[in-house]
Amino acid sequence: xxxxxxxxxxxxxxxxxxxxxxxxxxxxxxxxxxxxxxxxxxxxxxxxxxxxxxxxxxxxxxxxxxxxxxxxxxxxxxxxxxxxxxxxxxxxxxxxxxxxxxxxxxxxxxxxxxxxxxxxxxxxxxxxxxxxxxxxxxxxxxxxxxxxxxxxxxxxxxxxxx
Amino acid sequence: xxxxxxxxxxxxxxxxxxxxxxxxxxxxxxxxxxxxxxxxxxxxxxxxxxxxxxxxxxxxxxxxxxxxxxxxxxxxxxxxxxxxxxxxxxxxxxxxxxxxxxxxxxxxxxxxxxxxxxxxxxxxxxxxxxxxxxxxxxxxxxxxxxxxxxxxxxxxxxxxxxxxxxxxxxxxxxxxxxxxxxxxxxxxxxxxxxxxxxxxxxxxxxxxxxxxxx
Numbered sequence: 001x002x003x004x005x006x007x008x009x010x011x012x013x014x015x016x017x018x019x020x021x022x023x024x025x026x027x028x029x030x031x032x033x034x035x036x037x038x039x040x041x042x043x044x045x046x047x048x049x050x051x052x053x054x055x056x057x058x059x060x061x062x063x064x065x066x067x068x069x070x071x072x073x074x075x076x077x078x079x080x081x082x083x084x085x086x087x088x089x090x091x092x093x094x095x096x097x098x099x100x101x102x103x104x105x106x107x108x109x110x111x112x113x114x115x116x117x118x119x120x121x122x123x124x125x126x127x128x129x130x131x132x133x134x135x136x137x138x139x140x141x142x143x144x145x146x147x148x149x150x151x152x153x154x155x156x157x158x159x160x161x162x
Numbered sequence: 163x164x165x166x167x168x169x170x171x172x173x174x175x176x177x178x179x180x181x182x183x184x185x186x187x188x189x190x191x192x193x194x195x196x197x198x199x200x201x202x203x204x205x206x207x208x209x210x211x212x213x214x215x216x217x218x219x220x221x222x223x224x225x226x227x228x229x230x231x232x233x234x235x236x237x238x239x240x241x242x243x244x245x246x247x248x249x250x251x252x253x254x255x256x257x258x259x260x261x262x263x264x265x266x267x268x269x270x271x272x273x274x275x276x277x278x279x280x281x282x283x284x285x286x287x288x289x290x291x292x293x294x295x296x297x298x299x300x301x302x303x304x305x306x307x308x309x310x311x312x313x314x315x316x317x318x319x320x321x322x323x324x325x326x327x328x329x330x331x332x333x334x335x336x337x338x339x340x341x342x343x344x345x346x347x348x349x350x351x352x353x354x355x356x357x358x359x360x361x362x363x364x365x366x367x368x369x370x371x372x373x374x375x376x
Contacts, residue, residue, distance in 0.1 A: 016217060104215035122177065123212040129179050148173060151208060 003043045006052050007036065013125055014060055020120050021064045021073075023109065031067065035060040054134035057121065061136065073113045107157035115150035122147055167191055167198045176205040256340045256347070259310055260330040260360045263319065269328075270306030270321050280307050280320070288316050292333050292355055300374050301325070301367075312337055322359075322371060329361035329371060352376055 014035060018028035039046075039059050046055060064070040108116060121132045122143075129147075133140045167175075167188060174180045175188055192199050263269045272283040277294040285291065287309050297304055305321040305328070317334035337356040339349035347360045348368035357375060359368045 020216065101211070101215040104211055108212065108216055119212060120216060123209050124216045126213075129177070144170075144174070144179075147177075148170070151173070151205075154212070155208065 003040055007039060007056065010053060010056055014056060016124065017057065017117075017120055018060060018064070020108065020116060021061070021113070022067075022069055024069075027067075027069060031060060031064055034063050038063060051131055051134055053125075054127070054131045057125075057135035058137065061117065103158055103161045104154070106161075107154045110157060111150055111153055115146055115153060118143055118146045119150040119154070166195065167201075169201070172198065172201050172205055176202060176209060254340065255312060255338065256330075256332055256358055256360055257345055259312070259319075259332075260345065263308075263310075263321070263330060264328055269308075270319075271308040273306040275304050277304060280304060283307065284309070284318055288318055290335060290355060292318065292353065294320070295374050297322070297374060300370065302329075302371055302374065324361075324363055324367055324371075327361055327363045327367075329359055329363060329368070331371070331375075332356075332358045332360075348372055350376070 011032070015028060015032050018031040018035075019025065022028045022031055035056065039056055042059070046052070108119065111119065117136060118132055121127045121135055122129070127135065129140050129143045132143045132147075136143070138146075171180065171184075171188060175185075180188060192202060272280055274280050274283075277296065281291075281294045284307065294304070301324055303323040305323050307318060307320045310317050310319045310332070312332070312334060313336065315334060315336060317332050317337055320331040320333070322329045322331055333355055335355060337349075337358050339356075339358060340347050340360065345360050345362055346365050346368055347358060348365065348371075349356065349358045350372050351357070352375070357372070359371055361368065
């Protein structure tokens with residue numbers, strides 16, 4: 001498969017992800033554009049058999065992290081200690097019939113970057129834990145714990161808004 | 163009934179990540195336990211709601227800081243990307259010329275195997291001159307030449323034979339190097355001029371032709 005054949009179908013997903021990272025349409029456009037150019041340049045070094053989608057998302061994320069917005073986001077939000085987490089928020093109490101999309105989006109936007117990204121990749125992109133771990137270069141165990149915490153934070157926020 | 167499922171089990175089951183050997187017992191429990199089934203439904207609901215809420219490609223989901231995101235701009239961005247991606251592969255102008263000339267009944271204006279005939283023929287027709295080497299000791303044979311226009315600039319066109327294969331050699335001040343799928347091509351520079359050879363021959367043949375002209 002050529003680069004175009006593999007990369008072009010990912011455009012909407014990459015753009016969507018970029019929107020959530022940057023929060024700005026113009027920055028998201030630039031980020032996606034730069035991602036494609038970098039990927040095109042690096043395609044020769046891409047190993048057949050490894051996960052192309054995770055590879056593209058990783059390039060996008062790394063590009064974002066070195067951008068001005070990305071540096072600000074990581075500087076402001078130190079990674080929390082994953083090990084201290086104890087599951088909270090009983091899902092049973094959270095039926096979402098009334099949680100409108102706007103509240104949900106606010107909750108996602110309010111998430112620190114490292115939680116926002118796992119949630120987007122797992123729930124929006126439907127990536128497996130393994131794929132998310134490849135895209136973010138973090139262990140699978142970290143993916144699951146961050147995902148649990150991200151969802152707990154979203155639930156909590158929705159409850160507060162009620 | 164077995165013990166209630168842990169929150170972690172319900173979560174990984176909802177994510178489709180529960181190890182296969184644990185799926186049967188989990189599903190058995192879910193059939194009998196309304197409390198756990200309810201938690202699973204809530205988990206799946208949250209996932210689905212997040213997916214639906216977080217898909218921004220449908221416009222206008224974000225609180226605006228700038229004017230609304232026009233849907234047309236996405237299409238334009240996608241189109242621009244396609245163009246960016248396509249440029250390196252689709253510079254086919256010279257290949258089109260090559261094909262057109264070969265298909266023509268009169269592919270060359272000066273028909274000669276003699277470089278001493280072809281070279282003077284170009285004089286006065288081009289704003290530059292270039293040497294045509296003696297090909298006698300090579301597998302190539304000159305078939306003739308003509309003037310073509312690329313980007314509104316006159317460019318010398320030489321037809322060179324290798325056996326029954328015809329190779330197009332373009333020589334000009336600013337000839338774009340093509341990236342082609344259908345033909346082999348090779349570009350080089352010499353004496354301030356750009357040379358581009360195109361043909362359905364092996365790359366090594368084009369390299370040999372380049373060496374003859376350099």
